[in-house]
Amino acid sequence: MGLFDTPPDRRQIQLSIGIVCLVGVTLPLIWPLRAVPLPALNAFAPTIDAIMFLGEAITATLLYAQASVFRSRALVVLGTGYAVTALLVVAHGLTFPGAFAPEGLLGAGTSTAAWLAYGRRWVFPLVVILYVWLKREEAVAVPGTERPAIRVGVWVLAAVAIAAAITLLTTAGKDILPAYFFNRSDVIYSHAVWYQAALLTGFATAGIMLFRARESVLDMWLLVAVACWVIETLTVMMLSARFTAGWYVFFIVSVFSHLIVMLALIAESNRLYARLALATIGRNRERNARLMSLDAVAAAISHEIGQPLTAIRLQAGMGRSRLEVTPPDVPSAIGAFDAVLEAEHRTSDVIKSIRAMFGQRRGGRTQFNLNDLVRETALVMDRDLTAHKVSLDLSLDETLPPILADPVQIQRVLVNLITNGIESLDSVKNRRRKITVSSRAAEGTAVLLEVSDNGAGIAPDALDQIFEVYFTTKPTGVGLGLSLCRIIIEACGGRLWASRGRVYGATFHLQLPRSDAFAQ
Incomplete structure (x- = not known):
């Protein structure tokens, strides 16, 4: 402004x-x-x-x-x-x-x-x-x-x-x-x-x-x-x-x-x-703090999950080798696979602890207008959009009812999705680069926010995996952004999923509960 x-x-x-x-x-x-x-x-x-x-x-x-x-x-x-x-x-x-x-x-x-x-x-x-x-x-x-x-x-x-x-x-x-x-x-x-x-x-x-x-x-x-x-x-x-x-x-x-x-x-x-x-200085400081927090979470996850994943790899290899010998050493193989299951449970416990960490922020929930948050996020992302020559189109339903969530966490999700859209558009040369954010009332007691781009899109075989921890399609990605976004949205009682665009790009769908849903 x-x-x-x-x-x-x-x-x-x-x-x-x-x-x-x-x-x-x-x-x-x-x-x-x-x-x-x-x-x-x-x-x-x-x-x-x-x-x-x-x-x-x-x-x-x-x-x-x-x-x-x-x-x-x-x-x-x-x-x-x-x-x-x-x-x-x-x-x-x-x-x-x-x-x-x-x-x-x-x-x-x-x-x-x-x-x-x-x-x-x-x-x-x-x-x-x-x-x-x-x-x-x-x-x-x-x-x-x-x-x-x-x-x-x-x-x-x-x-x-x-x-x-x-x-x-x-x-x-x-x-x-x-x-x-x-x-x-x-x-x-x-x-x-x-x-x-x-x-x-x-x-x-x-x-x-x-x-x-x-x-x-x-x-x-x-x-x-x-x-x-x-x-x-x-x-x-x-x-x-x-x-x-x-x-x-x-x-x-x-x-x-x-x-x-x-x-x-x-x-x-x-x-x-x-x-x-x-x-801008404040925004950059906040962004750096978020990146530092993300680095800390990534380091903690790598440290906590590294050992059970190593155990899974070793025990699975050991079980396979026990079954390949003549005659097969079934008891040893069963013991190795039991160790694999135990390591998998440890890995699940780490993921659940991360989910619990976000779930503890429910005290920060407030009632707010999702359209206003989208417009505020558009201003925050304006410099990045301009630098990458990407236009942001807003198609917002002004009759949208308010939602009850943590606006800071929801804005983090929006920033992450818009940033992903910008990065997917870097390879687009022969058409207008644009990201569209639209909102509307969903069925029941929910609102739906969709973030679409006309970029490179998502491969069909990767569509079901993009929200998994450590799965990434970026050469320098760590595979945590979309996973954490889903954790945040689900902690608010909502859903996050993705679909391929009709011609180009991809669409991320955020379904969030209306504020009056909690009063029922």
Whole structure:
């Protein structure tokens, strides 16, 4: 999870409200300063534009990076909007009258810079509306549907093309656009009010749509940005000329509002990724502890079972040799086979002690939703799935009743089965690698969870042996994982079995009792 799918907390909401209030305070301050003339600073506009370009380019880069990770068209459109505005800021600085030339560069006219600023500001509401619409489409997409990869380079080229078209319209086509300024300083006020009123309608529409669809931290900060842009639009409607005290304050506040949104995005991203890093460290520590526990169990089993297995081998060989002599030494053979039976009983006692060890954990049983545990396990396994280029499809029955078991032990079983599925898919090259986890209510008082893959599958002669101790199909396996999984599931009063896939792979079936089954 990240900045783009995490709901905001109370601290973030309070901070966002404080920023909007801080920017809003400038409205009553600018009114008495709107007509106070000050010297024209030719370097002021390019300096402000450079700061805005840096902030919006960083924001676009952040959004593009996350769009490629989440494969989200909504995010890539939003990033493209910021890229367009960043490029238009450059054009605004070059065409601002008096900054680099009396009328501005690029063949600019008196109103070119103003129309570029106006067009740049229209990009924001349009992009936010498109972002909300695409986000709704992604939210209602069929679960498990794989999104196509995002080609960021193509969207960057689209941003360049859009910015170039707007720049060309306001420079080469300056004569076909209505006048915005009488001269370098004085605004045609009646025109400006109508233009800004239309823009205010666009921001209001975008803000209402975003407010109704808000879900994540990103949505909250976009609302902050929209609120700041509304305040800026109201401020512009007060100004009747450039180079007044109000005009200078407006640009300073505008830079502040844009930078504070950018800094908030970066700060929240860093905070969430720091939490992710800590969670990953904790997960790795827990996994290492589980592996150490498994190694300890394997060592104990090897030590305890090693001697009776050796005795079985020796006594069986001795009994066979006694029967092969002439005449056969039947009493000695019977004694040898009796020793084999005794060693087998010792081996069974070791297995039963392991089962009893898991059975003693019944005090850790709690009632929980199996679907929630599956989703949590999917997040735990996300890094491994991504590293092996395996997609995980979830098909969960939301009406599934709760179960009563040890969630830690059940999650260990799920991790083991998903890991087995990932390893079986390593050899798959010519089809999509996927693991499907589905849940549904079973007959009687049970629920059924199935973990399927389209990997190499299980050989027919191995299907009945895969849950036996020390049986493994892996070159480096110890043959304990599935055996322990069955012990865990049976200790919870459930069942675990496997079947071959219809075409590819295998399916593991976990049948677990519902919580109300224990009350009957």
